Amino acid sequence: MSPSDRHQSIAQDRQQREAFWMPFTANRQFKDDPRLLVAAEGVHYTTADGRQILDGQAGLWCVNAGHGRRRIVEAVQRQLSELDFAPTFNMGHPLPFELANRLVEITPGDLNYAFFTNSGSESVDTALKIAIGYHRARGEGSRQRLIGREKGYHGVNFGGASVGGIVGNRKQFGTLLPGVDHLPHTLNITANAFTRGLPAEGGAELAEALERLVGLHDASTIAAVIVEPVAGSAGVVLPPKGYLKRLREICDRHGILLIFDEVITGFGRLGTPFAADYFDVLPDIMTTAKGLTNGNIPMGAVFVRPHIYEAFMQGPEQFIELAHGYTYSGHPVAAAAALATLDIYAEEGLLTRGAALAPHLEEAVHGLRDLPNVIDVRNIGLVAGIELAPRPGEPGKRGFEIHRRCFEQGALVRYTGDIIALSPPLIINPTQIGELIDIVAEAIRETA
Ligand SMILES: Cc1ncc(COP(=O)(O)O)c(C=O)c1O
Structure with a gap:
């Protein structure tokens, strides 16, 4: 059977659609009407x-960058035949180094260090672990609490689901992580319906809710706040003007790390390279995936500023500084796809x-x-x-x-x-x- 005959048989035969348990899908409805x-x-x-x-x-x-980009196809083919896989645990190959160098040229401010993952969910859980580890490395091990936001989506792993705020994504999975709290969401249809661009009102007041959470839990227990600059999965929820700036100020005041989850907003979605550029607010940590490889090969990246990286780079040099990583962190084929994607982004603006x-x-x-x-x-x-x-x-x-x-x-x-x-x-x-x-x-x- 040719591939296209196999596709047709899946399109035509309900039984052929049974075995794949589809993600985030009404399986029975879809399989009956694919x-x-x-x-x-x-x-x-x-x-x-x-x-x-x-x-x-x-x-x-x-x-x-649109579908069927030959440049990415060829880069992937070339890389697969040259070096299909090599580990990055206490070993290396040049591609993730090259990719990290290229990426930190375009990331906002001094988000100058890149940790590679395979997805947005992994980027988020990596970022949350880095945030907690950062405080511990600096002798503030009591800062373990994580703050997300109602309606937030940060992927589906335990950390991301815990800081996430879409009820339907949480309720099947028990209590999730302890020590998590949530800011209120920023959607106010009554006041802001049909606004073009950012809602003008209410940003600073909504961000002040973080001060209330600091008052409730005490800053000494809070590691990080994570938000999507623009929430996509909850149905396009925009931050009112001034909201993200005020969050940044409150985090600074209390030594709390600010994480922007830019899995959707990263790589040009808002008309700037990253949302941090659009809003002119620099987070301490930024998570990305998706557009990093034009969606062609799974890959994510977490970017951190020097104070985060350097907090880990202490102690004897033979010690592993961060006990975290994936078999495929910096996978050569994914990195090749990302490099080709960056070329396209640059050449075509x-x-x-x-x-x-x-x-x-x-x-x-x-x-x-x-x-x-x-x-x-x-x-x-x-x-x-x-x-x-x-x-x-x-x-x-x-x-x-x-x-x-x-x-x-x-x-x-x-x-x-x-x-x-x-x-x-x-x-x-x-x-x-x-x-x-x-x-x-x-x-x-x-x-x-
Ligand atoms: C903001 C945000 N974070 C994390 C994720 C999870 O990414 P992935 O599905 O690659 O794990 C998504 C996916 O849509 C997302 O929109």
């Missing part, structure tokens, strides 16, 4: 039945291209505000969220129906509950943005 993608090029997918689908979500917030496209997306997406059931439209850079009133008694159903209709009509859009999130590849053009929004508009009308 939506299968078999190829991709540029800003389009091809479905198993040969239709072209405009990719409105950059794969899953990751294919920032993609890390700032979103700034030029953002006004087109803003204009188009806010044109949806008067459609039936639309209760909010939010946007920043090349990200937009359209929130719909839920069907009575059936939360999430309308979001799914719109996603489904869009797919039938030729666009892939992400839904979380009744929120549609758009995050197209950074190579999209204004005409294609218009096509995407037209398909979403039609789907919203049809499901009214």
Whole structure:
């Protein structure tokens, strides 16, 4: 059987779809009514039945340079045949060194050290462990508490799920990590519905909630605060103006580390290389993944500033300074994919291209505000969220129906509950943005 015959048999035979336990998916519903993608090029997918689908979500917030990039394909092929794998535990090969050097040229401020992982979830758990280890290395071992935020998404490992604030992602898994607290989320539809860009009001006051948590737990017990500068998975939640700056100030006042989870916002999504650039706020630690390799090979990276790295680089030189790492940290093939991705970003100016496209997306997406059931439209850079009133008694159903209709009509859009999130590849053009929004508009009308 050829690969394409095998694909067809999976597309046509329900039984062939049984064994794969799909992540974050209503398995039975999907397996009865699958939506299968078999190829991709540029800003389009091809479905198993040969239709072209405009990719409105950059794969899953990751294919920032678009699909089918030959340069990455060739770099991966070359690397696989030259050095398929080599360990990085007390051994090395040049690629992760080269990649770290390249990356710290573009990371904000002095986020000058890179620790490699294989995913966003691993980046987050790595960052949380580094934060706790940092304080311990400096003789402040009582600082173990971690603070996340309601509606936050930091992946699915135990640390990330614990600081995360999406109830549905937590409640199946017991008590999670002890010693975690959460800031309030920053979504206020009543006050800010249909705001273009960042909400103007309330930022400093919302950040002051951190002072309350410091008052409750005492700064001497708190290691770090982790936030997504823009929360993607909860349905595009934006920080009001001044919010992140105030968080930074409060962290500084109390010796608490600030971690930005830039797994979605990193690598050009907001029209700047990183969200820290956009907001002009420098975290102590920054987590990334996704766009690092254009989503082509799993890889993540955690960046830290010199004070963090140096706190560990003490004691006898033969000692391992951080008892943490993955078999595939700095994997040569992933690193080759990342290096090729960085070349593309640089040559095509993609890390700032979103700034030029953002006004087109803003204009188009806010044109949806008067459609039936639309209760909010939010946007920043090349990200937009359209929130719909839920069907009575059936939360999430309308979001799914719109996603489904869009797919039938030729666009892939992400839904979380009744929120549609758009995050197209950074190579999209204004005409294609218009096509995407037209398909979403039609789907919203049809499901009214
Ligand atoms: C902000 C953020 N952190 C972490 C993750 C987890 O990344 P991964 O799915 O690669 O583990 C995601 C994934 O969407 C994310 O959006």
